[in-house]
Amino acid sequence: MPYSDEVIDHYNNPRNVGSFEKGAKDVGTGIVGAPECGDVMKLQLKIDNGVIVDAKFKTFGCGSAIASSSLATEWVKGKTVDEAMEIKNTEIVEKLQLPPVKIHCSVLAEDAIKAAIEDYKNRNGKE
């Protein structure tokens, strides 16, 4: 299956790969997917005053999964938490030109953003 140029670019030059310190109070961590399904995304957001100031990811998955999470880190940076919650998987599909069999990669990226924000909120008692 041929990959789009966007997917290849994110695969070859993934943005924001890495990890923040897990216990840090200003970091929200979302881990979604499962190894037996062939996709696991870990997305971490550093949040200051309701604004996402930095993001990091690590992904076990196909090229489209790596690209979706890499793109997600780019998009969330600078957004408020509420704005980031609005990011839709369909926007990722469109940007990366994912074929139908890869749509689940974009869903996972959206879920990862939400899971990271939820984790941040839980740990900061702001439900």
Place this chain on the structure above:
Amino acid sequence: MNLPVYMDNHSTTRVDPKVVEEMLPYFTSYFGNAASRNHSFGWDADKAVEAARERLARIINAESREIIFTSGATESNNLALKGVAEMYVEKGNHIITQVTEHRSVLDTAKRLEKSGMNVTYLPVDKDGLVNPDDVRKAITDRTVLISIMLVNNEIGVIQPVEEIGRIAKERGILFHCDATQGVGKIPVDVHSMGIDLLSYTAHKLYGPKGVGALYVRRKNPRVRLAPMMDGGGHERGMRSGTLNVPGIAGFGKACEIAMEVMAEESARLIYLREKLRNGIMDSLDEVSVNGHLTKRMPGNINLSFAYVEGESLLMGLREIALSSGSACTSATLEPSYVLQALGVSAELAHSSVRFGLGRFNTEEEVDYVIKRVAETVNRLREMSPLYEMAKAGVDMKQFKWKKD
């Protein structure tokens, strides 16, 4: 060294230039229909077909009259299973096969189940091998056919065909062997292996695509088949259709070359495969071999790279042609059913890569592949959350995953 490197020789092989040379005259000079009985064009074509049939027979120690040409191994497998099921319907309605067969056997068996056949799918052990005792125990007085492959297309393991053939003979049951990946790579003898029907195809042994064969035993016992294709009654009535004369001539030449070079070629491929395996496993930790290490065809090695997903690995190795058992590389969403049948976890099945070495691979290519695989696996592990968790000592079996 030229890029890209082709190391996917279980999918198909490059046609040997000597095979192409053999085929060419049958497109333009000797283009006749082998079934034309009344002119020299037909006679020439027929002569080429019969010469090829002789070569195809020799490579499996059969007689030329026992070879039926088909369009490929998928058709041969279909014809063997469906042809026996229909022809021997009064004798019984039970087939024994096993779980890591090629789709063209498994899906044919599934279709036969819909029309009233009973099929036993035997398990394999952790090395991918069938236990002949399981075959013996599965036999009933309604069993008409045992179908077990010679060499698995994903993990390259060689099934104990000789023993299974012996059991089939003892019980008077027909034995079909899908030898697609084995013929031309390892010695095959339908007599010593007790095989009554055998499928093979040209394009896996440096011949052209679109031409295969089914060996159908004529003596002790004489195997009869209901044809799948009705028409002019070609191929002893078992497979109608005008013969693909250039393809058949090429298949014959490919068999002849394979017989000539097999001993030397398999020694060379085992050397290259071991170099590849050791080279990769020495440069990376947590790499596992799928399938029995030595009961294996020469050119195959199948490895799982823990914490790295197979398709993403192949994407990083775009200048190297390989294949993966990851779901993302298949039409279904399931990772390799072959690896799962061995008890390999879904995670490691997603992480598997099949290396298929062949006649045209060089040592330089092997060195290159070792280097590139190591680099790419390391790069992907650096961005794998699973690798990070493993290094931090997280028990991933206990971890609560959020599945879709």
